Amino acid sequence: MVDRLTPEARSRNMAAIRGKDTAPELAVRRMLHAMGYRFRLHRRDLPGCPDIVLPRHGEAIFVHGCFWHQHKGCAHAPRPASRTSYWLPKLAANVARDECNQRELRPLGWGVIVVWECQVRRDASAVARCLQRLLATD
Numbered sequence: 001m002v003d004r005l006t007p008e009a010r011s012r013n014m015a016a017i018r019g020k021d022t023a024p025e026l027a028v029r030r031m032l033h034a035m036g037y038r039f040r041l042h043r044r045d046l047p048g049c050p051d052i053v054l055p056r057h058g059e060a061i062f063v064h065g066c067f068w069h070q071h072k073g074c075a076h077a078p079r080p081a082s083r084t085s086y087w088l089p090k091l092a093a094n095v096a097r098d099e100c101n102q103r104e105l106r107p108l109g110w111g112v113i114v115v116w117e118c119q120v121r122r123d124a125s126a127v128a129r130c131l132q133r134l135l136a137t138d
Helices: 007-015 023-034 084-108 117-122 124-136
Strands: 052-054 059-064 111-116
Touching: 023 052, 023 059, 023 117, 023 124, 059 084, 059 117, 059 124, 084 111, 111 117, 111 124, 117 124
Parallel strands: 059 111
Antiparallel strands: 052 059
């Protein structure tokens, strides 16, 4: 598959993709706030700098984009067809880093919750119910 954009246009497009305050992350934050939970954002002192941290509940929440974190079996996580020598190792490193960060958080006493972008877009109310159930068990 040939890229329809020039390299300069593709570069501008990719540079505009944000790592923080994404639409799915904002949606999860609104859900948690509406349920009465208070949280901290992007705690840099924790492995992986979780998107949302609920210190009172000992939970770290990562809101992952399906493409960037290669959500298995998700239609929103296609394997790139161009520049595969660049993209495949980059995406594999993202997945490995995610696993390592989660492994490091657990011995520190943190629970880890991963919310995928496609889950939030498909059925936000189901995500809210799941979060409520997971956090209520603490």
